[in-house]
Amino acid sequence: MNRTLTPVLTATAALAATLAVAAALLALGGHSPGAVFAALLRGAFGTWDRFFSFTLVRATPLLLTGLAVALAFKARVWNIGAEGQLHAGALAGVAVAILLPVHSPLLVLPATLAAAAAAGALWAAVPAAMKTRMGVGEVITTLLMNFVAVFLAQFLVQGPLQEPRGVFNQTDEIPLAARLPALLPDTRLHLGFLLGIVIAVALWLYLTRTPGGFRLRAVGASPRAAEVSGRFRAGPVVWLAFLTSGAIAGLAGWIQVAGVTHRMYEGLSPGWGYTAIAVALLARLNPLAVVVTAIVFGALSAGGGAMQREAGVPEVWVRGIEALVILAVLTVDRSWQVLAGGGSRD
Amino acid sequence: MTAAARLRGVTRRFGAVTALGEVDFELAPGEIHGLLGENGAGKTTLARILAGLLAPDAGGVEIGGRSVALRSAREARALGVAMVHQHFSLVPRFTGLENIALFNAGAWTGRGTEAPDYRALVRARARELKLEVELDAPVAGLGVGERQRIEVLKALMSETGVLLLDEPTAVLAPREVEGLFAVLRRVAEAGTGIVLVAHKLDEVLAVADRVTVLRRGRRVLTEEAGKVTAAGLAEAMVGEPVGRPGREHPPGRGPRGLEPEPVATLEGVTVRSGGTPLLRDVDLAVRPGEILGIAGVDGNGQRTLAAVLAGIRTPDKGTATLPREVGWIPQDRGEEGLVNDFTIIENVAFALHGKAAYRRGPWFDWAGVEETAGSLMREMDVRAESPETTAGTLSGGNQQRVVAGREFLRSAEMLVAESPTRGLDVKATVAVRARIAGLATTPSAGAREHQTTRRPPAAPKRPPGIVLISADLDEILELSHRIAVMVRGRLIPVPRDRHTRTAIGELMLGAQQGGGPR
Numbered sequence: 001m002n003r004t005l006t007p008v009l010t011a012t013a014a015l016a017a018t019l020a021v022a023a024a025l026l027a028l029g030g031h032s033p034g035a036v037f038a039a040l041l042r043g044a045f046g047t048w049d050r051f052f053s054f055t056l057v058r059a060t061p062l063l064l065t066g067l068a069v070a071l072a073f074k075a076r077v078w079n080i081g082a083e084g085q086l087h088a089g090a091l092a093g094v095a096v097a098i099l100l101p102v103h104s105p106l107l108v109l110p111a112t113l114a115a116a117a118a119a120g121a122l123w124a125a126v127p128a129a130m131k132t133r134m135g136v137g138e139v140i141t142t143l144l145m146n147f148v149a150v151f152l153a154q155f156l157v158q159g160p161l162q163e164p165r166g167v168f169n170q171t172d173e174i175p176l177a178a179r180l181p182a183l184l185p186d187t188r189l190h191l192g193f194l195l196g197i198v199i200a201v202a203l204w205l206y207l208t209r210t211p212g213g214f215r216l217r218a219v220g221a222s223p224r225a226a227e228v229s230g231r232f233r234a235g236p237v238v239w240l241a242f243l244t245s246g247a248i249a250g251l252a253g254w255i256q257v258a259g260v261t262h263r264m265y266e267g268l269s270p271g272w273g274y275t276a277i278a279v280a281l282l283a284r285l286n287p288l289a290v291v292v293t294a295i296v297f298g299a300l301s302a303g304g305g306a307m308q309r310e311a312g313v314p315e316v317w318v319r320g321i322e323a324l325v326i327l328a329v330l331t332v333d334r335s336w337q338v339l340a341g342g343g344s345r346d
Numbered sequence: 347m348t349a350a351a352r353l354r355g356v357t358r359r360f361g362a363v364t365a366l367g368e369v370d371f372e373l374a375p376g377e378i379h380g381l382l383g384e385n386g387a388g389k390t391t392l393a394r395i396l397a398g399l400l401a402p403d404a405g406g407v408e409i410g411g412r413s414v415a416l417r418s419a420r421e422a423r424a425l426g427v428a429m430v431h432q433h434f435s436l437v438p439r440f441t442g443l444e445n446i447a448l449f450n451a452g453a454w455t456g457r458g459t460e461a462p463d464y465r466a467l468v469r470a471r472a473r474e475l476k477l478e479v480e481l482d483a484p485v486a487g488l489g490v491g492e493r494q495r496i497e498v499l500k501a502l503m504s505e506t507g508v509l510l511l512d513e514p515t516a517v518l519a520p521r522e523v524e525g526l527f528a529v530l531r532r533v534a535e536a537g538t539g540i541v542l543v544a545h546k547l548d549e550v551l552a553v554a555d556r557v558t559v560l561r562r563g564r565r566v567l568t569e570e571a572g573k574v575t576a577a578g579l580a581e582a583m584v585g586e587p588v589g590r591p592g593r594e595h596p597p598g599r600g601p602r603g604l605e606p607e608p609v610a611t612l613e614g615v616t617v618r619s620g621g622t623p624l625l626r627d628v629d630l631a632v633r634p635g636e637i638l639g640i641a642g643v644d645g646n647g648q649r650t651l652a653a654v655l656a657g658i659r660t661p662d663k664g665t666a667t668l669p670r671e672v673g674w675i676p677q678d679r680g681e682e683g684l685v686n687d688f689t690i691i692e693n694v695a696f697a698l699h700g701k702a703a704y705r706r707g708p709w710f711d712w713a714g715v716e717e718t719a720g721s722l723m724r725e726m727d728v729r730a731e732s733p734e735t736t737a738g739t740l741s742g743g744n745q746q747r748v749v750a751g752r753e754f755l756r757s758a759e760m761l762v763a764e765s766p767t768r769g770l771d772v773k774a775t776v777a778v779r780a781r782i783a784g785l786a787t788t789p790s791a792g793a794r795e796h797q798t799t800r801r802p803p804a805a806p807k808r809p810p811g812i813v814l815i816s817a818d819l820d821e822i823l824e825l826s827h828r829i830a831v832m833v834r835g836r837l838i839p840v841p842r843d844r845h846t847r848t849a850i851g852e853l854m855l856g857a858q859q860g861g862g863p864r
Contacts, residue, residue, distance in 0.1 A: 210710050214692070
C-alpha cells in the first residue's frame with residue numbers, strides 16, 4: 001500500500017469511526033446528531049471570524065503541543081508531560097516579560113520566547129536524565145512532573161507573581177512589548193499560529209531530509225538497530241528529542257499568554273498537553289499532518305460552545321470525542337495491520 | 347497405510363506473494379522427512395500450516411487420515427502435532443519443568459506447584475528418549491543445545507504423531523547435532539512422523555528417510571534420501587546447477603613473509619556484565635587480508651567479542667586498538683541488522699548517515715543513498731520490488747543480503763561477520779562466502795565495486811582483515827586462514843595442524859583443560 005496514502009486513509013477512517021460512535025451516543029441521549037454536528041460546524045467554520053478568531057486561535061496551543069508530542073513519540077520517547085512543560089514555559093515567559101527592564105519588542109519577544117523554550121526543555125530534562133541515567137520509565141515521570149508544574153503555577157500566581165492589587169489569582173498583564181502581534185487585521189489570530197506552522201515545517205524537514213532526523217527515527221524504530229547497524233548511541237538522540245519536545249511545549253504555554261490571555265492564571269490550559277497526544281496520534285506523528293489534526297481539534301473546541309448554545313448539548317461532549325479519537329486511531333491502526341496481511345512470510 | 351499428515355493442493359498467499367502454490371505433501375508415520383528449499387521457498391509456511399499457526403487459502407490438511415481445518419496451534423496440538431520453532435518458545439525465567447508443564451494441557455497448576463508425579467513422568471520420558479535435560483534451572487541460563495532438548499521433550503510429552511522441527515541444527519555444535527539426530531531416530535522408530543526443515547544438505551541426507559524440495563512455493567521433488575545426492579538436491583532447490591557452498595573458494599594460505607601491521611588488536615580484553623565475565627582476557631590480532639575464523643557454540647562470548655571489535659562495547663579491562671570503521675554483520679538481523687519498518691533505502695542509510703559524501707549542506711543526500719541501495723540490490727541479488735520495499739516484507743535470505751551488502755559497503759578496514767550465512771540458501775551462501783573470500787584477497791574489493799555510484803566511500807589502501815564468527819564448522823574450515831575457538835569467554839587459538847572438525851569440535855565443547863594456550 002502506498003506510504004503516503006495509507007496514513008491519510010486510516011486517519012480519515014478513525015475520524016469517521018469517532019463521529020459514528022458519537023452520533024450513536026448523541027442519538028441515545030435523545031439529541032439529533034445532525035443538528036448537533038451542524039451547530040458544531042457553524043461554530044467552527046460558520047464565518048471567517050469564527051474560523052480565524054476561534055478555530056485557529058484554539059488550534060494554536062494544540063498545534064505546538066501536538067508537535068512536541070509527535071517529535072518525542074517519533075523517537076520512542078513517551079512524553080506525557082507536555083502539559084507541565086507548557087506551564088513551565090508560560091511561567092518563564094511571564095516572569096521575563098514582567099521583570100525584564102527593557103521595552104523594545106525586538107528584544108522582549110525573542111527573550112521571552114527563549115525563556116519559555118528553555119523552561120520547557122528544563123522541565124523535560126528531569127525525566128530525560130532519569131530515563132537515560134537510571135532507566136526510569138518516562139511515562140510516569142513526565143506525567144508526575146505535570147502536577148509539579150501545575151501546582152507551582154498555582155503557587156506563583158497566588159504569591160510571588162500575583163497581581164499587585166492581590167484580588168485574583170493571576171499575574172499582572174504583560175507589557176505591550178511582550179505581546180504577540182496579530183496575524184490578520186480585525187481577528188484575534190496572532191503570530192503564534194504562524195510560528196507553529198514554521199516549526200511544523202522545520203520538524204518535517206529535519207525528520208525526513210537530514211541525517212540527524214534519520215537517526216532520530218531510527219532510534220524510535222529500534223534503539224538496538226541504531227546502535228548495531230547505525231553505530232551511534234541512542235542516548236544523545238533521546239536527550240535531543242526530550243529537550244526539543246519540552247522546548248516546543250514550553251513555547252506553547254508562553255505563546256498562549258503572549259497571544260491570547262496576556263496574563264498567567266490558574267487553569268491556563270484546559271489540558272492541551274493531554275489532547276496533544278490525540279492530535280499527534282491522529283496525525284500519525286507526521287508534523288505536517290499535525291497542522292491539520294490540530295485544526296480539527298481546534299474546530300471541535302471552537303464548535304463546542306456553539307453546540308452547547310444552539311443544540312443544548314453540554315460542552316463536555318467535546319472532551320468525550322477527543323478521547324474517542326485516540327481509541328479510534330488505535331483500533332483502526334490495528335485493524336489495518338491485520339487486514340494488510342496477517343503475518344510475515346518467513 | 348494412513349499418512350501421519352497430508353497436504354492436498356495447499357495454497358497460501360501473503361499479499362501479492364504466493365508462499366505456497368498447490369503443494370501436495372505426505373508424511374508417513376515413523377519417517378523423517380527432510381524439507382528443503384531456498385529462503386522464501388515456503389518451507390516454514392508449510393510447517394506453520396501443519397502446526398495450525400497459519401490457515402491455507404486453498405487446499406486441504408489431513409492429520410492422521412482425518413481431514414481437519416486447524417484454527418490454532420492448540421487444536422493442532424490436540425491432534426498430536428507439535429512444532430519446535432527456529433526461535434525457541436520457552437519462558438526464560440521459568441525452569442525446564444515449568445516450561446514443559448506450561449505447554450502440556452492439564453499439567454500446569456501454577457509456578458512451583460506441579461504435581462510430584464508430573465516431574466517423575468517428565469523424567470521417565472526423558473530417560474526413554476535418552477534426552478539429557480536440566481529441569482530445575484531457569485532456562486535463561488542454559489545453553490542453546492540444552493534449551494533445544496527441553497523444547498523437544500516439551501513437544502514429545504504427550505502423544506505426538508507429527509513432530510515439526512524448523513532448522514533445529516542451525517545453532518548446534520557438530521556433536522550436539524549427532525545427539526539430536528539420534529533422538530529423532532528413536533522418536534521416529536516409535537511411530538512419529540518427523541518433518542525436518544533444514545538448510546544443510548549433508549545433514550538432511552544423513553538422517554532423513556525421504557526429502558521434499560520446494561522452490562518458490564512449488565514442490566519440485568520428493569524422493570527417498572538414498573536415491574538423491576547433495577548436488578542433485580542443490581540443483582533442484584535453485585533450479586540450476588550450483589557449485590557446492592564454499593568449495594569454489596578453498597582456504598588460502600596464511601599471509602607469508604613479512605607480517606603486516608594488524609588492522610585491529612585486542613590485548614587482555616575483559617568484559618563483564620553485572621559481575622559475570624562475558625570475555626576473559628582475550629588477546630587477538632587481525633591482519634589485513636586474512637580471515638580469522640572464530641568457532642564456538644552460541645553463547646560463549648562471541649556476541650560480546652563482536653560488539654568490542656565493532657567499537658560499540660568498551661572493554662572493562664585491557665585495550666582494544668580498532669580501525670576507524672568496521673563492517674559488522676550482526677547475528678540477529680531482525681533486531682539488530684535491520685529495521686523492519688524501514689525501506690531498503692533507509693536500512694542502507696545506516697552505513698551512510700555519517701559520511702560527508704552523502705551530505706549536501708545540512709541535508710542528507712537521499713537520492714545518492716537510493717542510488718547506492720539500487721546498485722547494492724543488483725550486486726547482492728536482492729529480490730524485492732524496489733528499493734522502497736520495507737525490509738520486514740523480505741524473506742530471511744533477502745534480508746541478510748541487504749545487511750551483508752551494506753556492511754561490505756562501509757569502507758572498512760575490518761569486517762566482522764557473525765554467522766553471515768545462517769538461514770541462507772545454497773546459492774546465497776555461495777555468494778556471501780565468495781564475497782568474504784574475495785574481500786580478503788583483493789585490496790578494497792568492496793569499495794571498488796561501488797565506484798559505479800557517484801561518490802564511492804574512500805578506498806582503504808590494503809585489503810580488510812576479516813573476523814568470521816560462526817557456529818558452522820564447515821564455514822569456518824572452508825574460509826579461515828587462522829582459527830580460534832571461543833569457550834566461556836576465552837579465546838583459544840587452534841594450531842594449523844589441528845584444523846579438523848573433530849579437534850575443533852572437541853574444543854568447542856570445552857573438552858580442553860582450563861585456559862589453554864594463548
